[in-house]
């Protein structure tokens with residue numbers, strides 16, 4: 001049973017009032033709220049187990065190391081990795097993509113090689129490849145997004161040629177909510193020997209994911225978008241790839257032996273984890289995964305689908321509201337971007353905030369997609385496990401109210 005009322009009880013922040021009104025938090029694509037199980041795990045770690053990992057042989061160091069490694073195991077199981085060696089702890093999805101660009105890209109790509117991205121990428125899956133391509137003389141090519149928010153998959157096949165070395169694509173768009181057919185793309189690339197990176201920042205929190213089914217070489221996600229603390233995320237990469245990739249950052253922990261003139265790298269995944277990581281954050285991330293696992297990711301997905309369906313229907317009924325991206329949930333989840341005729345998205349967000357409703361306005365770190373859609377900005381409502389149909393009703397009432405206000409002013 002997916003019991004939203006009891007889920008909501010686990011989130012202390014949901015009891016807050018904003019401007020005298022109960023908080024309606026609809027900015028989950030930016031970051032989600034944290035259940036007390038995660039908050040308690042952070043407090044308990046610092047109160048009872050705090051020590052540095054992998055180095056000490058005293059009790060606290062061993063406990064902290066075991067808890068940190070247990071969190072890695074949980075992530076591996078959650079996404080169906082073959083082994084926890086395939087999970088590298090990083091700060092966030094952005095760092096994970098930079099790691100791949102820096103380490104794999106600088107080593108295995110050469111002048112004239114091509115990388116395919118989509119027009120709907122978050123800046124974090126665009127800028128690292130721009131930096132790499134200008135350094136190495138690579139060519140970036142782009143699969144388009146049609147007016148309904150779908151990737152132009154037939155055109156993608158035509159973009160692939162002998163120089164294509166990598167395709168890096170967002171799984172669920174953080175603007176349009178489109179679920180891109182990454183399984184299909186992965187299968188197609190498998191035969192062609194092209195590497196495949198999936199940006200799972202929005203999909204890993206929302207749907208059941210098994211890397212083997214995605215046929216991907218790399219998958220990235222951030223803890224803070226799936227109930228966990230900020231400051232931690234993961235890179236999944238196939239074991240054979242991590243073995244052949246050089247380190248990203250140098251320093252303590254990523255080495256086996258250090259001499260004055262050279263060093264020997266540690267085994268994977270430690271080779272990519274230089275310095276003291278966010279130990280507490282990683283353990284909190286593990287707790288967040290426990291929480292989602294206990295709900296069941298199929299149930300999480302279905303709950304969001306129902307909310308998205310409901311919100312789409314209600315928004316479509318409002319005159320002057322334009323929706324972007326798919327208008328049904330066959331291939332959309334959790335994220336709805338919209339505009340209201342004649343009212344700037346920032347004014348919409350500010351007016352809704354007065355009603356206690358948190359939505360996002362702006363580019364959502366996807367400026368090229370907004371340029372493509374000829375938009376200066378959009379409003380975005382994004383849902384998660386604790387949101388309710390009543391909260392969507394409040395959003396709709398809030399929109400009605402602000403339309404009346406702006407039409408009179």
Ligand SMILES: Cc1ncc(COP(=O)(O)O)c(C=O)c1O
Pocket residue numbers: 029030092093094095122124125170172173174199201202222365
């Ligand atoms: C699709 C997508 N990719 C990547 C990111 C970057 O995530 P982070 O800021 O946690 O690195 C985001 C964040 O909004 C996102 O929505």
